[in-house]
Amino acid sequence: METANKTIFPKGERAPAEYFTGTVWVKLLVPNDPIFNAQIGNVVFEPGARNNWHTHPGGQILIVTDGVGYYQKKGKSIQVIRKGDVVTIAPDIEHWHGASSDSEFTHIAVNTNTQKGIVVKLSAHLSRTIGSTTKDA
DSSP states (O other), X not given: OOOOOOOSSOOOEEOXXXXXXXXXXXXXXXXXXXXXXXXXXXXXXXXXXXXXXXXXXXXXXXXXXXXXXXXXXXXXXXXXXXXXXXXXXXXXOOEEEEEOTTSOEEEEEEEEOGGGOSOEEOSOOOOOSTTSSOOOO
């Protein structure tokens, strides 16, 4: 019996390794648009993959479409996020997000107010106890 592909969008291109731990794929759905001031992408994290600390000058919205992942705002506890969750991230908030160790994780990333900039990449990921209430190192 053949199983149907449950993904909505293709995985896209492999994301640059210097900004991620593990393998991440990005499919740009809406390129940065000066009329809408938004950029939208589908991002697939393989199990255990995550991005480094970063900010978005115009803010970001994550719409989780598959799997189980984590989100952490600098100085706060790690949050578990699942299919159907929506995370709103205010402008200039240091954060990271990625997949749990045993689940692929997919979200649609909506970068808002892109006239202010899209992303500011910061340090490599420092949290070591993923999935607990450990705060960032």
